[in-house]
Amino acid sequence: MTTSEPTTTAGKPPVVSERVVTTRAARANAHIGKHAQTIAIGVVLVLLLIFFAFSADRFATTGNLLNLLRQISPTLIVAIAMTFVISTSGIDLSVGSTVALTGSLLAIVLQHGWDPTLALVAILALGALIGFINGWFSSYQNIPPFIVTLAMLSIMRGTALRATEGYSTPIDGDLWIVQLGQGRVAGIPVPVILAVVVAAVGWITLTRTPFGRYVIGLGSNGESLRRTGVNTRKVGLAVYVLTGLAAALAGVLIATRLSSGSSNAGSGFELEVITAVVLGGTSLFGGRGSMLGTMLGALTLGVIANGLVLLHVSPFYVQIVQGAILLLAIFANSKVWARFGAVRK
Amino acid sequence: MSQAPVLDLRGIHKSFGPVQVLHDVAFSVYPGEVTALVGDNGAGKSTLVKCIGGIYPIDSGEYFFEGEKVQVGGPRDAAALGVEIVYQDLALCDNLDIVQNMFLGRERRSGLILDEATMEELAARTLDGLAVRTVTSLRQRVSSLSGGQRQTVAIAKAVLWNSKVVILDEPTAALGVAQTAQVLDLVRRLADRGLAVVLISHNMNDVFAVSDRVAALYLGRMAAQVKTSEVTHSQVVELITAGRSGELGLQNGNGATS
Secondary structure, three states, X not given: OXXXXXXXXXXXXXXXXXXXXXXXXXXHHHXXXXXXXXXXXXXXXXXXXXXXXXXXXXXXXXXXXXXXXXXXXXXXXXXXXXXXXXHOOOOOOOHHHHHHHHHHHHHHXXXXXXXXXXXXXXXXXHHHHHHHHHHHHHHHOOOOHHHHHHHHHHHXXXXXHHHHOOOOEEOOOOOXXXXXXXXXXXXXXXXXXXXXXHHHHHHHHHHHXXXXXXXXXXXXXXXXXXXXXXXXXXXXXXXXXXXXXHHHHHHHHHHHHHOEEOXXXXXXXXXXXXXXXXXXXXXXXXXOOOHHHHHHHXXXXXXXXXXXHHOOOOOXXXXXXXXXXXXXXXXXXXXHHHHHOOOOO | OOOOOOEEEEEEEEEEOOEEEEEEEEEEEOOOOEEEEEEOOOOOHHHHHHHHOOOOOOOEEEEEEOOEEOXXXXXXXXXXXXXXXXXXXXXXXXXXXXXXXHOOOOOOEEOXXXXXXXXXXXXXXXXXXXXXXXXXXXXXXXXXXXXXXXXXXXXXXXXXXOOOEEEEEOOOOOOOHHHHHHHHHHHHHHHHOOOEEEEEOOXXXXXXXXXXXXXXXXXXXXXXXXXXXXXXXXXXXXXXHHXXXXXXXXXXXXXXXX
């Protein structure tokens, strides 16, 4: 399509310039507001890094930091996908159960002698299918995604328990697929490399492609997007396929990392993922998403969990801290940053 | 100097279940002119517009565009013909900036990636072409704009494409005096550029200030389509409220009979 050539009509008086409503200060505030959360979470992350580097002996070692990155890789991968879902004002609570189901099934089918490549493809397809079901109910049937994915959470966890009867299933360490969780390339753990790739693709998709724009548009004003002729239901469904796929990949990484598929894997995983996304400044009400923020949010959570353990704090505190962070982040999103002129719906 | 209408609807019927909203409606829109579409609440203005825009399928009737009979099955079909609608509720996304909104759903891209530079330039040229000087930055979020500025962006979005017909659904409804004048000025300029403009309005001052023709709907029927210069203020009000005014309008006087 081409634009019409601009032709100024002669003889008409120019429009009297309307008083610019936004003052310079208001605009500056709006600009800060746009990036304030990302900046703030970056600052928090740096402060935490400094704090743990000085207080925990082994924190600032290459070995520990690489280990930390590997620990958070599954969280980061799913959080990237979750950023799309939350930007459309949706939510996917079923990712933790999907991690458990896909990890367990991977171990089971490998034990049955499936080819690892085939098993990997099948597991990823299963994740996408789970996401498709979530998306179909939420987007095409307009059932609140909170309920749809909560039901799916129960179904998936139950299926995982039924399939494994509650036992862990070992994965043969000689299969190549184990390298996904345990391998290293040039000293960097494979999950970290995968997470970086997923993050880069996610960032480009959200900020530089029409799909990313539709995701933000859908969360901001879905009706307006629909009237421009975009199939908003398809967009709404696609984001859940992304989280399903990402959760299946995370399930594979976790199972191969531990050489075992467990139906108890990924409990509380959804909370961790959502916390990372919200901490990064993505609005739970949709229309606003920050991939960089999500990455920083996931890193922050990883640093806190890792640092507390190195400080010999009881690991049970980690959950308490995580929940508190989620609450504070939502509070900050809706009450504090709004003062900088950033719009919250 | 009567030209051929660019958009010509004949015998349009539209029902929602048992409720017949449009009865045998004819509606013509001419290039270079502003056609005011008036009518009371529930007269069928919005429904007619949505039928034109392909949001609602018509039950029966003929849709001519530039003399050709066409089928409009959805918003994309209407957009492909060059029919753009600016909705009453300002169909803009608050969290996106001006350029993003103007290209929403029809982004320019190079490969898979959005071509921001081209889109920004085209947006700037369109706004310049409309002599819009009220927005300071094209990268401002729409949420930070005033009502008049938003309406301007919504209208600019509609003319960005090779549009031939632009339909404005109550563009001045939520605006103050100065902003209304500004938007009406913009409406006039669109017509002067050769576009066919349909202006839906409840405000008689706006209608008489800017329109060339008036089409009055009464209870789902087209009461009259007349030149604005040939009718008076009170005649239009009678057409809206009673469906007739002297020789003009529906002669049986009751649009509800079928």
